[in-house]
Amino acid sequence: MSSTAVTFPRQGSTFAPLADEKKDGHVRAHAIQTVNASADALYQLWRREEFVPLWMEGVVSITRTGDRTSHWVMSDPGTGKQFEFDSEIIDDEPGQHLSMCVIEGMGKGSTDDITFEPHPSGRGTVVTLISDFVMPGGVVGNAVAAVVSRSPRQMTIENLRHLKQLAESGEIPRVEGQPHGKRGVMGRWKEFMLGETNPTPPGTSEREQRQDYPKQNELGDKREVA
Amino acid sequence: MKAVCWTGTGKMEVQTVKDPEILNPHDAIIRITRTAICGSDLHLYDGYIPTMETGDIVGHEFMGIVEEVGSEVKNLQRGDRIVVPFTISCGNCFFCKKQLWSLCDNTNPNAHVAEKMYGYSGSALFGYSHIYGGYAGGQAQYARVPFADVGPLKIESDIPDEKVLFLSDIFPTGYQAAVQADIEPGDTVAVWGCGPVGLFTIASAYMLGASNVIAIDRFPERLALARDYCGATVIDYSQDDVSVIEALRDLTHGIGPDSCVDAVGMEAHGTDVVAAYDKVKQALMMETDRPYVLRQAIQAVRKGGTLSIPGVYGGAIDKVNFGAAFGKGINMKMGQTDMQKYLRPLLQRIEDGQLDPTFLISHRIGIEQAPEMYKVWRDKEQHVTKIVIDPWQDRIAA
Incomplete structure (x- = not known):
């Protein structure tokens, strides 16, 4: 028997939580997903203004206004009320990192920070989204938003989920528009309580598909059929 | 089109609803030729699955003819005959790539x-409440099939619908239960519940090398199918002098079954005071599931044996003797069925004539009869063992 010491593949470390907090009118939330797609494809879906409305909730339109700036029109999924802001990209490392900030309009000072990293054991690309929302109405506004439509935290999670679904499967799953029997009062109340009255982003849906959406293979998606 | 809709606990209605249409590029629309009522549909009917909405179209065992395909569906075309597995899988996520099709990341809107209740969400299912996606089900004349290029099994031969219909759920589910029982040649397997999944588990356990299968139920027609068609040794637990655990000990020469299969799930029936306790607690919503069979199987299985659970559980259970599970070092395997893994091999077995799945059909009905047959199915009247629906007929005379 040889008496060589065990070689550990890595150094140990202590988990440090990503801060989710609510204070001073800010709500900070994070979401993390491992996506079976290339970092470049995911970066493109996020960086190019024309693709963002396909998967991000509540986007009515994004207009490029400069090299790093754009004008966003959003719609609150709960109330249908529209609001607008201008956004600037403050850090842009293609395929690795994006950071953007609201410079004018609703939620001025809000930021999104997105990193794209290879999964340590090759399961795809790890996308981490950290959103810092400047809330109109502060923390109370956040609580209200959670009841009428989506809380900022849930919105962060859903947006990243939709990105993953679009990149991995080529569409965003939806049940809006399918047949059902008479819902009645109880049925409609449950639909609302489960968040099903929030519109699903179009993804590649037949009725709302953008003609210039890149084909799957351009996204580096090698979807296999069983 | 006509569709069977859930309208509340103990209520199903046939309603006329709009026809489904293509919503996403991997969708197909099929004209349903045959569909069936599953044992797990009773959990919806009885109100134990919490996220049903009034008007939901139920049904997850169906097959039909492709009417229309979305722009990205490459391997199906109008006119193809397909069986639709009850789980919906994208085919490209980490879980699908690992053949864990029922745990797909991308199909549940x-x-x-599900994340709030279970931590993570599995794949969506057809017609099985909104925690599983809220997709319209297949007890209807048409259905929309998402990811139609990944899920459905194309039937190329002229084999009749009824022989392949049960590939949509219960045959693969029973087969996976036997696979997860880790059967070795010479093993004895005990199966609780001789409903469709239990019967397919018995047959599959023999296919996988079991030397004896013991089946436990109380309905004569089910025990008869298990004994006479599937070659099981049957125990009728409703008889006064029968203790299931004693019977299993005697039948396994004092060792206990090598594997136990709970093909009953959350609405188990028993005959003693503990069963009554569960019934009361479930009725008071203090416990969502009645784990009577689970408790018995943990007690009965041999040391180091395997417990396989195809029966559906939805939420919290109590008074489960986890100490017994630990003390005997047993293995447990469970979950929805990874359908795509089994479809082709099982179709092959049917086409080779190894098993004719039609043996368990007791009722063939038209769609208007579905609501009344849910009651028959729940109350186990008319010697019911499996109900198949032709959605294009209103009523079929018995």
Whole structure:
């Protein structure tokens, strides 16, 4: 028997939580997903203004206004009320990192920070989204938003989920528009309580598909059929 | 089109609803030729699955003819005959790539609801509440099939619908239960519940090398199918002098079954005071599931044996003797069925004539009869063992 010491593949470390907090009118939330797609494809879906409305909730339109700036029109999924802001990209490392900030309009000072990293054991690309929302109405506004439509935290999670679904499967799953029997009062109340009255982003849906959406293979998606 | 809709606990109605249409590029629309009522549909009917909405179209065992395909569906075309597995899988996520099709990441539009209850969301299912996606089901004349290029099994031969219909759920589910029982040649397997999944588990256990299968139920027609068609040794637990655990000990020469299969799930029936306790607690909503069979199987299985659970559980259970599970070092395997793994091999077995799945059909009905047959199915009247629906007929005379 040889008496060589065990070689550990890595150094140990202590988990440090990503801060989710609510204070001073800010709500900070994070979401993390491992996506079976290339970092470049995911970066493109996020960086190019024309693709963002396909998967991000509540986007009515994004207009490029400069090299790093754009004008966003959003719609609150709960109330249908529209609001607008201008956004600037403050850090842009293609395929690795994006950071953007609201410079004018609703939620001025809000930021999104997105990193794209290879999964340590090759399961795809790890996308981490950290959103810092400047809330109109502060923390109370956040609580209200959670009841009428989506809380900022849930919105962060859903947006990243939709990105993953679009990149991995080529569409965003939806049940809006399918047949059902008479819902009645109880049925409609449950639909609302489960968040099903929030519109699903179009993804590649037949009725709302953008003609210039890149084909799957351009996204580096090698979807296999069983 | 006509569709069977859930309208509340103990209520199903046939309603006329709009026809489904293509919503996403991997969708197909099929004209349903045959569909069936599953044992797990009774959990919806009895109101134990919490996220049903009034008007939901139920049904997850169906097959039909492709009417229309979305722009990205490459391997199906109008006119193809397909069996649709009850789980919906994208085919490209980490879980699908690992053949864990029922745990697909990308098909549940209500994943956030499942995440709150279960931590993570599995794949969506057809017609099985909104925690599983809220997709319209297949007890209807047409259905929309998402990811139609990944899920459905194309039937190329002229084999009749009824022989392949049960590939949509219960045959693969029973087969996976036997696979997860880790059967070795010479093993004895005990199966609780001789409903369709239990019967397919018995047959599959023999296919996988079991030397004896013991089946436990109380309905004569089910025990008869298990004994006479599937070659099981049967125990009728409703008889006064029968203790299931004693019987299993005697039948296994004092060792206990090598594997136990709970093909009953959350609405188990028993005959003693503990069963009554569960019934009361479930009725008071203090416990969502009645784990009577689970407790018995943990007690009965041999040391180091395996417990396989195809029966559906939805939420919290109590008074489960986890100490017994630990003390005997047993293995447990469970979950929805990874359908795509089994479809082709099982179709092959049917086409080779190894098993004719039609043996368990007791009722053939038209769609208007579905609501009344749900009651028959729940109350186990008319010697019912499996109900198949032709959605294009209103009523079929018995």
